[in-house]
Amino acid sequence: MAQNDIRVAVLGLGRLGLFHASNMMNKVKGAELTVVCDPLAEHAEMVAEQLGVGRWTSDPEEVFADENVDAVVIVTPTSTHADMIIKAARSGKQIFVEKPLTSTVEEADEVIKVIEETGVVCQVGFMRRYDPGFHDARERIDAGEIGKPIYFKGFSRDSGSPPASFIKNSGGIFLDCSIHDYDMARYLMGSEISSVSGHGRILINSFMEEYGDVDQAITYLEFENGGAGDVEASRTSPYGHDIRAEIIGTEGAIFVGSLRNSDVTVQSSTGSNHEIVPNFQTRFREAYVLELEQFIKCVKGDEEPRVTSLDSKINMQVALAATESFKNNGERIYMKDVHQDKVYTD
Ligand SMILES: NC(=O)c1ccc[n+]([C@@H]2O[C@H](COP(=O)([O-])OP(=O)(O)OC[C@H]3O[C@@H](n4cnc5c(N)ncnc54)[C@H](O)[C@@H]3O)[C@@H](O)[C@H]2O)c1
Incomplete structure (x- = not known):
């Protein structure tokens, strides 16, 4: 030491x-x-x-x-x-x-x-704020490369559900899973979310019914800057761990993420294939190290966290509003009725 x-x-x-x-x-x-x-x-x-x-x-x-x-x-x-x-x-x-x-x-x-x-x-x-792809997207948006961001599409498809013991204490799919996409939506659109409507259904994991949870959800978002977006969450992906986002701007678009786990492609007489990202630990292996490295720098007083407790509270309010909307058949919930907190101002 x-x-x-x-x-x-x-x-x-x-x-x-x-x-x-x-x-x-x-x-x-x-x-x-x-x-x-x-x-x-x-x-x-x-x-x-x-x-x-x-x-x-x-x-x-x-x-x-x-x-x-x-x-x-x-x-x-x-x-x-x-x-x-x-x-x-x-x-x-x-x-x-x-x-x-x-x-x-x-x-x-x-x-x-x-x-x-x-x-x-x-x-x-x-x-995700420490993932090289997502962070690069933010820097390019800040530099004006796609003009004004007007639409965000994010999705998180998990290769199967965590066990019931986890689901029980997780707060549900909007709070546990889509919260990452709400964070990216705010980070990349540079604007607060102004309204949400949440929908969802159990497609495979019937045990979730006991906890009022679902394994497939979608949230439609509107932003204070006039933009819109949608966020999909799934715990039923049969092909791997699939996390991607698209940010459409007035002058271009940025796509983040891919299904490839490496640059290797195997060709054979039956076709061409490559490894798919298997789980979140693999998809975000660099981000998990980078966030802890920054934490240590923050403890030493050298840097400030890229994501604050206020950001986390706003993300949570969006997730809880989406959960409430889902429970009320997708009724639109306006964030001004839920909170006044802001990080991004338009
Ligand atoms: N950032 C991400 O991508 C990501 C991914 C997965 C989980 N998480 C979050 O991490 C947290 C843990 O998730 P997980 O999937 O590792 O859960 P888990 O159920 O696999 O593990 C939780 C561990 O905490 C232990 N534990 C329970 N009560 C404790 C206590 N009072 N003191 C110390 N240990 C205790 C349990 O024995 C268990 O080993 C959750 O808040 C979850 O939302 C974040």
């Missing part, structure tokens, strides 16, 4: 937490992963052994009380985020938390207040 390295704990070692812990241990410069934590003690111990982390615990309180931890990476179920963030901030820990910030807007307000009071960094895991 170098003298200025930030001492980090990862809380929650599931689908994504294990990945973040491995990145923190092996790839992120300027950080030292010192503790891993998961209530499943055997799992925490196994992960510590597997990654070569010095300590593990099954109790998050131990992490918050630990003076040898400077920063926490919270990758626990969404329903626990508010409690975790507040305890971490009050213990003076710098915070990286996975999206969504919290489960409810009331919790988000409370969390933002505590972050402001304590002055800790709180970066939220909207990693």
Whole structure:
């Protein structure tokens, strides 16, 4: 460990937490992963052994009380985020938390207040802002390459559903999945969303009915700058993990993302084929490292997060409005009736 390295704990070692812990241990410069934590003690111990982390615990309180931890990476179920963030901030820990910030807007307000009071960094895991393709699109739009952005199309097709235990605490497909596309819609259109209408249906995963959730959804969006857009979410893709976006401008368009996992194409007498992106960890492998690298720079005071807790709250309000609209047969919901918060001004 170098003298200025930030001492980090990862809380929650599931689908994504294990990945973040491995990145923190092996790839992120300027950080030292010192503790891993998961209530499943055997799992925490196994992960510590597997990654070569010095300590593990099954109790998050131990992490918050630990003076040898400077920063926490919270990758626990969404329903626990508010409690975790507040305890971490009050213990003076710098915070990286996975999206969504919290489960409810009331919790988000409370969390933002505590972050402001304590002055800790709180970066939220909207990693698409760190994806080289999405970020390049933003820079080109800012440089005027497509004129004024007028239409956003985004879609996230997951290759199958997470288990019921995850769906139960996820907040539903609009909050868990489409929230990434709402974030990209705002980031790339450079405008706040003014209205939403949400629709959805269960196509395959009938177990979701118990949780009021669906595995296919679409949100129609309007923006304050006069633009429009649509966002599709699916947990039923039979062919791979497919994340793409199109931004149409008055003088051109930008398409982001592809189905290709590499530049290799295999030709044979039966045709031509290439590997398809299998999962989110592969699709966003660079973004997941870049966001944590920036978090460490923010903790050191060298940079500001590309995505703030206010952005995260607005994304959540859009997602909750889309969920409400879906529950009311697609009734259009105007964001001015829901919030006054803004990052982008027209
Ligand atoms: N940015 C992204 O692309 C992305 C992708 C997947 C998940 N996520 C987010 O990451 C979070 C976790 O998702 P996941 O898919 O890894 O979930 P998961 O269910 O696979 O893992 C959650 C882990 O947290 C542990 N846990 C539960 N309560 C805890 C507590 N109080 N303290 C410490 N650990 C606890 C569980 O034992 C489990 O190991 C969610 O908020 C989800 O929205 C973000």
